[in-house]
Amino acid sequence: MSPLASLKGSPIRPKRSRRGCRTCKIRKVKCGEEKPNCIRCTSTGRKCEYEGKALGTFSSASSATSMLDSPLSLSPNTVWRERRSFAYYFQHAAPFVGGSLDVDFWRVIVPQVCRSEPAVWDAIIAISALFESPDPCPDLALERGREIRTLNQNHRDALTWYSRSVSAVRQRIERGDVDIFVGLVSCILFICIEALQGALAEAAQLYDQGIRLICALRAQTASGTVPAAKIAWLEDTIVPIFVYLGAIGYSIALVPVGSLLPCSDPAMALEFPSLKLARDIIILLAAEIQIFQRVCDDNFVQSHASQVSQDLKLRQMVLSAKLKKWHLAFINLKESLRKRNALTPQDIGTGALLFSYHETLFIMLGTCMSPSQITTDAYLPNFQNIVDQCGIALDATAQSDSTQPPFTFGISVGLPLWFTSLRCRDPRIRRAAVALLRRAPQVQGLYKCAAGVSLAETVMMLEEKDGIESSPNSLHPGTVETTPAVFVPEEARLGPIGVIDLDNGIPPDMTDEEVHKWNQRGCRNFLRISRDQCDLASDTWQRVHEYILLDH
Incomplete structure (x- = not known):
């Protein structure tokens, strides 16, 4: 059992302090006391001011210096290699791990917690070691004629520190004195460690446990046993991280991100005070719209009908209105930042990325009410926008050597x-998207780019082999520059693509031969695709279903 699985009943110990910022005091709310700007103020776009000297907390600018200059006794379990790994974390990993919008969590909150929590210290330095050496098995050796892989020193250190961190959390659970908020921080760090090792199934399991912790805290909130400051920290800092992980992992792992969505549709502001709030709202919409799209796909598959219910049509209208309102507020925010000359290169990259999400969700909503696969052809300019904006975003997140973080x-x-x-059937645009995926960070939360590239190339091969095989520039995965600018014909396009977990039951159309073959290989997760296949004997197209191994 995961060390986080038993945290539900853990005690929460609020701390009292008079060192909060002036803004929070005026508002009569609990301040987190982060310097130079507290998280409560920055997350809501308010100006944060402190009275007198800053005492007893970290600031974003001085966190690395203050931690590294502390006596060894203040940092738990410190040896030279651990201190070096912590320094690498601050200098190289933290600026990229959470992106520019979540830098306070990774460079302020986590280091604050690690000063009193050895498990968090060990998790941080494990992340640092894996970030520095992302390939877990770079060295090859021979043993009794067999090729084996050996771990490098960084990876061995990371596994040692991770194991020690897990053991420390378990010990705290057994003693019954672990704070559930520390448990959530540890959960995020453990997900990060598992994902960096390529263990995305384990990362998804930890995600599920984190969701249960959040739901438990929300239940305590309803009973009035959780301080207001910690409620704000949960909703403003922790929940957006889990919503984002769920939004990008939903299509491949069906993680329960729906548990975090509001039960009702709250009113959306006409203006965003910050890019962070704009990001948080578009990610909520991304999760909600993907869940809605899956409901629509299931409706077509199960009912074999081309019509949708009035309830689904009404829900589409509501979501479209929310997305339109987000776009208007986002445009206003960008214009305001431009007029104030407040757009940094990182902000420009973030803005491009948020716009690419808007375009993605706009296409999803516009096409999910029809089972036809040609409806996406009307959105070619939007697909081009996605590629263009993602290119700008990747330029903004490049490291000093022009590479992306791992x-x-x-x-x-x-x-x-x-x-x-997957959905754009213009060969050049979809190959440009794949080329950018190859440039991107290879692990993004619960998403592994190599698996996405492999799947995309498989889909292209299946569609284009039947569709334009006779073209003089025959299409093959990975050939970006020689492909003709023609759409894949309608009859060759793949239908809805869904994730299948054999542990949840065997699909009725999967043959016994397929089940036996996959069981022999130990495979449990697949992508189910529907496609029209040409019968050369009768010169007709027939609907068939296929299963592709989802190899993380």
Whole structure:
């Protein structure tokens, strides 16, 4: 059992302090006391001011210095290699792991917690070691004539520290004195470690446990046993991270992100005070619209009908109105930042990324009410926008050597580009999307780009082999520059693509031979695709279903 599975009943110990910022004091709310700007103020776009000297907390600018200059006794379990790994985390990993919008969590909150929580310290340095050496098995050796892989020193250190972190959390659980908020921070760090190792199934399992912790805290909130400051920290900092992970992981792992969505449709502001709030809202919409799209796909598959209910049509209208309102507020925010000359290169990249999400969701909503696969052809300019904007976003997140970081927990290009590579049937645009996916951070939350590229190329091969095989420039996966600018014919296009987990039951149209073959390989997760296949003997097209191994 995961060390986080038993945190539901853990005690929560609020702390009292008079060192909060002036803004929070005026508003009579609990301040988190982060310096130079507290999270409560920055998350709501308010100006944050402190009275007198800053005492007893970290600031974004000085966190690395203050931690690294502290006596060894203040940092738990410190040896030279651990201190080096912590320094690498601050200098190289933290700026990229959470992106520019969540830098406070990764460079302020996590280091604050690690000073008193050895498990969090160990998790941080494990992340740092994996970030520095993202390939877990770079070295090859021979043993009794067999090729084996050996771990490098960084990866061995990371596994040691991770194991120690897990053990520390378990010990705290057994003693019954673990704070549930520390448990949530640990959960996020553990997801990060598993994802960096390519263990996305384990990361998804940890995600499920994190969702249960959040739901438990929300239940305590309803009973009035959780301080207001911690409620705000949960909703403003932790929940957006889990919503984003769920939004990008929903299509491949069906993680329960729906548990975090509001039960009703809250009114959306006409103006956003910050890019962070704009990001949080578009990610909520991304989760909600993807869930709605799946409901529509299931409706067509199960009913074999081309009509949808009035309830679905009404829901589409509501979601479209929310997306339109978001876009208007986003345009106003960008114009305001431009007039104030407040757009940094990172802000420009973030704005491009958010716009690519808008275009993705706009296409999803516009096409999900029809089972026809040619409806996406009307959105060619939007697909082109996605590719263009994702290119701008990747330029903004490049490291000093022009490469992308190996991993990011912040909003990234995976979802828009993967959607484009699957749903756009213009060969050049979809190949441009795949080319950008190859440039992107190879692990984005619960999403692994290599698996997305492999799937996209498989889909292209299946569609284009039947569709334009006779073209003089025959299409093959990976050939970006030689493909003709023609759409894949309607009859060759793949239908709804869904994730199948054999542990939840065997689909009725999967043959016994297929089940036996997959069981022999130990495979449990598949993509189910529907497609029209040409019968050369009768010169007709027939609907068939196929299953493709989803290899993380």
